[in-house]
């Protein structure tokens with residue numbers, strides 16, 4: 001594993017694990033195989049309805065609790081201050097843990113315009129020790145700036161859509177300059193075909209690895225933390241091992257150049273998209 005990223009008070013492993021579809025006993029089994037492969041950064045959300053599965057997997061892993069960074073996220077329908085507070089408490093109760101390591105606002109929902117009070121609830125919950133670190137997801141620079149201007153507290157993480165057809169160059173630079181860690185959701189493009197791109201296939205053949213591993217190595221090389229999801233123990237192992245693959249500057253640039261104006265997976269521009 002390469003050195004951990006440490007732009008802020010939070011250090012993250014180079015690659016985390018997406019738990020989007022991990023539920024129930026099958027989810028716990030899948031999480032335990034992911035832990036065997038070495039994953040310690042886990043991405044969950046109130047809306048995934050699996051904070052219980054993730055918490056139980058951590059509690060039954062036989063691995064010291066402090067090795068894990070358990071993440072969850074506040075849904076858009078709970079941005080009002082009092083609702084945000086009890087939702088964070090509910091997230092924590094669902095995990096069965098005594099704290100959540102990283103808690104994010106899932107989407108800014110700018111039209112609703114309550115993300116600043118949601119942020120105040122996260123700050124308060126951090127002060128109460130319920131959560132250790134606070135960040136956001138799908139925030140644009142204007143949203144990040146408003147949080148800092150109105151509360152004086154900058155998010156430590158922004159988790160955004162990011163894959164080779166949507167490389168988010170400006171956001172990655174913006175975050176880096178401000179010490180905000182960029183996490184990449186759907187880092188493999190969630191089956192959108194990017195791993196069959198001829199450029200990525202050619203680079204993969206040169207390294208004798210799969211295209212998915214090259215995509216994950218590209219994220220790591222850009223200082224981005226990908227959180228790939230896989231139900232397959234074999235692919236879980238391959239994915240986390242991708243942190244060891246070294247790409248040349250030219251290979252990194254070739255992959256970044258695959259970005260497309262319409263590269264998003266779905267119509268989810270955070271400036272207008274709303275998710276509750």
Ligand SMILES: NC(=O)C1=CN([C@@H]2O[C@H](COP(=O)(O)OP(=O)(O)OC[C@H]3O[C@@H](n4cnc5c(N)ncnc54)[C@H](OP(=O)(O)O)[C@@H]3O)[C@@H](O)[C@H]2O)C=CC1
Pocket residue numbers: 017018019020021043044106137138159160184185186187188189190191210212213227228229230231232235236238239
């Ligand atoms: N903050 C936000 O708004 C969002 C956050 N997320 C987070 O990001 C995580 C990951 O994103 P997700 O949308 O799941 O998409 P990913 O880009 O992680 O793609 C997941 C898909 O890729 C397949 N896959 C995984 N590894 C490989 C491999 N080595 N080779 C070939 N195929 C592979 C998986 O299949 P298989 O299981 O068969 O291996 C699965 O179908 C989510 O689980 C969630 O935690 C996601 C969306 C939005």
Ligand SMILES: O=C(O)C(=O)[C@@H](O)[C@H](O)C(=O)CO
Pocket residue numbers: 020045106266268275
């Ligand atoms: O999965 C998540 O975290 C989301 O925020 C979803 O919106 C996700 O992007 C999705 O399911 C889109 O259809």
